[in-house]
Amino acid sequence: MNRSYRLLWAGQALSTAGFSGSMIAFPLLVLAITGSPAVSGFVLGVDAAAQLLAGLPAGALVDRWNRKIVMLCCEAAQGIVVASLVVALVLGDATVPHMIFVAATMGVCRALFLPAENAAVAQIVTQEQLSTAVAMNSARGALGQLTGTAAGGFLYAIGRAVPFAVEVLTHLISFVALLFVKVPHRRPEKVESSDLAKEMVEGLRFVWRQRHVRATVACAVSLNFFFSAYYVVLVVLAKERDVPSGEIGIMAAMLGVGGLLGALLAPTLQKVISPFLSIAGVFWVLTVLTPLAVFIDNGYLLGLLFAGMALLPPTANTTIATSQLLLTPERLHGRMTSVMAVISGVSAAAGPALGGVLVQQFGGSDAILLCAAGIAVVTVVVTVSPTMRAFPVTDRVKEPTP
Incomplete structure (x- = not known):
């Protein structure tokens, strides 16, 4: 595999591990702050719901926009909103609406990042390498989830803000790695109208x-x-x-x-x-x-x-x-x-x-x-x-x- 794919793979392996760790800690955090299992489940559900609701329009927007820029913006947005949660936890000001906002942002970013990355991978590697790249992405997801899930509970035990601070770091590293990923130039699709629904x-x-x-x-x-x-x-x-x-x-x-x-x-x-x-x-x-x-x-x-x-x-x-x-x-x-x-x-x-x-x-x-x-x-x-x-x-x- 070429250097661009290796950078993308390594950056996303770290990002996935960081996200998986925080997803273990997130319901524990909400439960500790609110004392309500129902609220804890609701906040976690917001992430999944946002990803589903944003899914179809996200795919159409990715086909309009530069895929590398979409990935960079998603990594930056995730890092910023999770960092805001870390600051709130350190100051003791974390609230349920803030955590709902963080969860929703994360869901929307993942809805955008997935189609952008898949489309970019098809441009980065050759047709002969594509199946291997798809398999390696699958291995990356499993590896990141395993390591993140294993580390999330341990990091939370050290401190409430720790797993989220680690996730911010992984998004930062992934963002830097993405800067050096070379995605071949593509001519954006000509959009005859602004009707996103038709494109979906x-x-x-x-x-x-x-x-x-x-x-x-x-x-x-x-x-x-x-x-x-x-x-x-x-x-x-x-x-x-x-x-x-x-x-x-x-x-x-x-x-x-x-x-x-x-x-x-x-x-x-x-x-x-x-x-x-x-x-x-x-x-x-x-x-x-x-x-x-x-x-x-x-x-x-x-x-x-x-x-x-x-x-x-x-x-x-x-x-x-x-x-x-x-x-x-x-x-x-x-x-x-x-x-x-x-x-x-x-x-x-x-x-x-x-x-x-x-x-x-x-x-x-x-x-x-x-x-x-x-x-x-x-x-x-x-x-x-x-x-x-x-x-x-x-x-x-x-x-x-x-």
Whole structure:
């Protein structure tokens, strides 16, 4: 990989770690200040809601603007608002409205940064390097989340402002690294009108008209929906079976460990496994492994089960994301990424709600089997789908004529 990609990767690895650490500390901070779990959950929810609401317009704006400048502005904005929180904590003036503002700003910045970065990566690396870059970005996300999550609680124990001060530092380093990233010049899309809604609709229409993109979106969203529900059910079931909290934490962490190992293996696996097999394999592995949790009451064994589930998804995600970037005209890269992010975000938000309802209505073991049954149905659809079976090899994907 070239120097620009390495700088971008390293800067975002630090930024992700800093953000993950503060996201562990944020609800603890709100709870300590307000004493209300409901307010703590609400503030954290503002971040996710802002990212979802800003998602579609963010993609259209990224396609209008210079992608490197968008990334620089996002890093600067995040650093500034988190620094304001650090100052407020040091002075003892932190308030709920201030924390809501910080959370909302962070969500909007991430909604803008993701499509800008994806579009920039497609410009920075060659077509032959794109799948490796996508896989390395996945590994970076898993690594940053693991390290940040592990450090967040420890830093908060040192002092309330410490994890947020560390996040400010990571955004500063990432900002400096971005200054030296060379993104090839692109001619901005000519905007015939200021109608942002039409540009957003254009992105939605493009995703809908590409049958491979449409099919993978439907299958991936369905899988994320049921697996998000399954995750919540499994945590509740572990509590019901008196699994120690420490073991539950390790169980959750092993999902990240498996994802990190899978991301590191993805470039190699993608070369020896057909696109259809890499995608269908994820569904079949989950179909086989998810029901096993009914018979396991040990947190460490559940962690190994999670790690096994997380090994193959990075390879499938690399295959799908690379194909989407190569298939999508460069002028629509931002909108395509934002559409995918919004759809995935809605699915991830709705899944846990389903998990809670299933546990309440049917109990832990039956809820696991119901989630597993949902995954199995999606697996059958993927397996027999002509569109999925004909999924194109990435080096044969060509950008459609506008």
